[in-house]
Amino acid sequence: MTLRRPGEFVTPPGRLTHRSLLLSGVSGPAGDQTSFNDPSSEAGKGVHFVAPRTRAGAADQGEQRQLLAAADVARTIARIAHQIIERTTPDAEDADRVLLLGIPSRGAPLARRLAAKIAEFSGVTIPTGTLDVTLYRDDLRRRPTRALESTSLPVDGIDDALVVLVDDVLFSGRTVRAALDALRDHGRPRAVQLAVLIDRGHRELPIRADYVGKNVPTARDEGVSVQLRETDGTDAVLLRRRGTETSR
Numbered sequence: 001m002t003l004r005r006p007g008e009f010v011t012p013p014g015r016l017t018h019r020s021l022l023l024s025g026v027s028g029p030a031g032d033q034t035s036f037n038d039p040s041s042e043a044g045k046g047v048h049f050v051a052p053r054t055r056a057g058a059a060d061q062g063e064q065r066q067l068l069a070a071a072d073v074a075r076t077i078a079r080i081a082h083q084i085i086e087r088t089t090p091d092a093e094d095a096d097r098v099l100l101l102g103i104p105s106r107g108a109p110l111a112r113r114l115a116a117k118i119a120e121f122s123g124v125t126i127p128t129g130t131l132d133v134t135l136y137r138d139d140l141r142r143r144p145t146r147a148l149e150s151t152s153l154p155v156d157g158i159d160d161a162l163v164v165l166v167d168d169v170l171f172s173g174r175t176v177r178a179a180l181d182a183l184r185d186h187g188r189p190r191a192v193q194l195a196v197l198i199d200r201g202h203r204e205l206p207i208r209a210d211y212v213g214k215n216v217p218t219a220r221d222e223g224v225s226v227q228l229r230e231t232d233g234t235d236a237v238l239l240r241r242r243g244t245e246t247s248r
């Protein structure tokens, strides 16, 4: 673990090999429409379940199909940013301390982009960070050689904050489940919300997102690939044939 700025803890990628190291090292002081899964919100209705696609869907026409182009990705991120502002009112006097924590790898740049848009639209700068969930995954025995990513929490920690977890794709829900376990080792947020660019359905756990950029009905053997400038050199979302029936 290294200390970047006072109070900011960073677990370097690839350095930790055991969950106990993480625990001792970072327990610090501390559809087609964007949907908003507020149970009280009209906009959220109908987005909690995504019907499975049949195999005769668009991905059958080739090995991959573009679901979102760069401009669509930008618009979708801007829409989610507006929804986070609407729901968390970060500019209100009595607002919760809101934090955006990206789940590596692509959740991290997404969180930063959301924060930039929120600052642009509301004038409020929301602290961002990253949360590595690798050692909290429930498939470590099946895939023991995953590289560790970095955890970098805002200087004031996560206690009593409204933490918005950010990820690119929501599928089985197991990554988010791991993220909730990881969070618990860093503090006790007042509440945790989830923002994802793509919800492709096929949940295996009772988890849903509060902010969804795009619901994409998929077959289980398809794959959604989010590409971002920061990690892939370009912005796009692709639907790919995957050839496996199992989740990761």
Ligand SMILES: O=P(O)(O)OC[C@H]1O[C@H](OP(=O)(O)OP(=O)(O)O)[C@H](O)[C@@H]1O
Residues within 6 Å of the ligand: 103, 104, 105, 106, 107, 167, 168, 169, 170, 171, 172, 173, 174, 175, 176, 247, 248
């Ligand atoms: O809901 P789930 O079934 O857990 O799937 C969603 C996760 O899968 C991908 O991550 P992956 O583990 O492939 O790593 P990556 O972010 O480095 O691509 C994606 O970025 C999500 O984090």
Ligand SMILES: O=c1cc[nH]c(=O)[nH]1
Residues within 6 Å of the ligand: 169, 170, 171, 172, 200, 222, 223, 224, 225, 226
């Ligand atoms: O299709 C999928 C499933 C999980 N994670 C992804 O990034 N894509």
